[in-house]
Amino acid sequence: MLRKTLGIALGLIVGGHALLPMPSQAQVSARHLAKEALEECDQGRAATVREARLMHFQMGQALAEQAVALDQLYADAHFSLFCNLGEILRIDGESVTATFGFRRMMNELDRTLELNPGHLDALSAKGTFLVKLPGVLGGDKEKGEQLLQQVVKRAPHAVNARLALARVRCERGRHQEAVTLASDALAIARKHKRAEFIPEARATLQQLRTNATTASYKPPL
Helix, strand or coil: CHHHHHHHHHCCCCCCCCCCCCCCHHHHHHHHHHHHHHHHHHHHHHCCCHHHHHHHHHHHHHHHHHHHHHCCCCHHHHHHHHHHHHHHHHHHCCCCCHHHHHHHHHHHHHHHHHHCCCCHHHHHHHHHHHHHCCHHHCCCHHHHHHHHHHHHHHCCCCCHHHHHHHHHHHHCCCHHHHHHHHHHHHHHHHHCCCCCCHHHHHHHHHHHHHHHHHHHCCCCC
């Protein structure tokens, strides 16, 4: 159950980009490495073969660790490390290192938000974890929902924040809102050619439509 919960939460990370100043040559280098690390994370999510996915994520982790080493105050460096660590954790599932890996991943996410509280990617990821994780692992559905609403309002191209918020709306019985959010997410992914998000968006929309139909069905008397 824990493995399934973590897997769902880890899979939902928004694909936006933070905008930060470049005050030094060190940060320019860190920026370049962090960008490449995030690209590896995206390519890994889009890959269909386990070995290829793992290769991209491990390369992304290495690049992100270099970025952090160059500039520990650069938020995107920490976020790129979070992204790749999270995807590696999804592949490995439950293992002897799962607890340590999860803690390290969350530390990188929290560090991102410490450095840049308005980092939309990190806010979306944090919100997703809060709504999906049980309380014993730090979950907080109400706070998570607020963060996701904030991201959706500020980021017109956010896909996974919309999907995560759609699931929350469904759980609360607000099925039409859920379908609308998921439908918007799929349209955004298609419009901006975010192939790595389309299967998840399509599957989520189909499930939410089914839930909405079931909820509205009234058997004949």
